[in-house]
Amino acid sequence: MRPVYALSGGVSKFAKARPDKTFQAIVKEAYDYAIADLGLDFPTFTKAVDGSVASYFSDHFSRQLMAGIMAQDYLGLVPKPSHRVEGGGATGGLCFQEAWKSIASGHMDVCVAYGFETMSHVETWKGNEFIALASDVSWDYPVGGFYSGYYAMMVTRHMKEYGTTVEQMAAVSVKNHLNAYHNPYAQKRNRYTIDDVRNSPMVAWPLTRLDICVMSDGAAAVIFASEEGIERLAAAGADITQPLVKVTGIGRGTDAMRMGDRPHVDYESFISDYATEQERDSDDTRAYYRELWERGTRYPGVHSFRAGRTAGNMAYAQAGISDPLAELDFVELHDAYTSSEVQTYEDLGLCRYGEGGPFAASGKAFMPGIDYGLDLTDDPVCPVNPSGGLIACGHPVGATGLMQGVFAVWQLQNTIGKHFGDDTLQVADARRGAIHSHAGTGTYVSVSILEKEGN
Amino acid sequence: MSDARRDETLGGFIVHGVPFPIETDPDALAFLKRMTPIQIEQEYSITYLHSYGQDSPWFAGASNKRLLASQDPESGYAYATPRGHDMYSGRETEWIDITDRTATVHAFTVCYFGSEEFLPDTPFVLALIEYEGVNTLFLTRLIGLDHRQASLEWIGREVQPRFLRNSKLKPTDVYFVPT
Structure with a gap:
């Protein structure tokens, strides 16, 4: 396979509702930003790009089938090749990897991955219902289909098995919301305390409203290229940021749709x-x-995500990583819930199974230089969700995994300050990072490794 | 209503006539870029004819107050939520009756919020049930515990199935109560 580079990206402002634009026009915001960051104009990039991959989760939210082609059309990319990717919450991460494959395989030299979701078109409880339809409609949905409920069950088991506490989970919420304070793309930018998290309305015991991400309208786009594609873009006048950011590993895993069926x-x-x-x-x-x-x-039961562990191990093997905590400079992971961030620390090998709770509250996953108002026992080692993650940025499903990709590219380009207008969230000397996208109750999970070339 | 925020709904007044410039001169047309968006309601309703297919006997069992499961005939690997074929051998499974086996709570939550369909039920207890001699878990409602007293001590507690008197042919035809 050929080397694949992630050259630039764009993210629309994630918001509770964006009635000012249709989904195609929101995608164009992210897409235009990514093109502009290459220093190209719209017609020049349109000529240079070979095709695209579209990412969106639910036909229900937009009440529109084939929305992907509508975005492709609006972006002026027809008649170039494209296809839609869908895999629940991991849709964006899968899209990132499909674009990678298009380049790695030699099928394309320049490919753009774009993703979106507009979740504000229905009320929150109906949105919860749509999302819960991503559980078995014969067996799980009719019992009380509600994803926050599913994740709360998982974490009660995690707490019982390992002694994980609600305060440890709340530390994740404090971290991610405060990180997002410095991220202008984020939907929720707030300073909270552990008490604020625990005293917010209970949604599914023991998860409160501040333990859970919010629905969102938003879009994101990432531009990928081969070495030949970079030459083509440069010849067209692109100002390619150096050093390049290379995608050095991809991994995916799956697990049973019904979490109760897992071994x-x-x-x-x-x-x-x-x-x-x-x-x-x-x-x-x-x-x-x-x-x-x-x-x-016993493993994985309902307390751990075997798909996440499988995806991580696969990506690490390809990228030559044996000690993730020491060899990754940051991780953008799928924190739909504070509990799932804790579980994912373990899946990704940032700590051992059973140690996710203490790891969450230790400080190792926090950003240096930010006063979180917490008594942290350890210095930061590998910031997790420096952007604020899903909990604070929002979770417009089809865009989320690509948003992680954009933020990872910016970290590795050392351009967070340029894009955020604030370099507080720039991980110093970031050389290698991981993005992690996660669907259902852990049904599809993708992990991709990005590195600064010459690392 | 004191300082509490009102819950918002999508509903609104029906308006006849939308403000628009009387003359479409260049200034007026340019001003259209500064308009707020028009939003309308769209209804959407569907009735599906859903088949339980090979899992149908489970629902027949529950409507007759028997809790069925399935197992691989050779390995004995058993599924609390039935599967037509074993995921390890690929063999067709056989039905077993687990109604009277010992059952315990493996994990649970209290849902204070939910999907639209289940909002009227809140707060309710969701639980995954572990059955003796069965390798996978069963998702159900747990009745008879005070949701305000939710505690990790509930995990491991022995429970038993109860069945609706009038079957709805849904997995909620069975629910569990503490023994």
């Missing part, structure tokens, strides 16, 4: 099939896991 495997199966390279190689960690299993832990 509870024994220790040996966990170590051989799911442990990270680092976990397998550590006597201490194998002993730790042996003790967990002796206490009754």
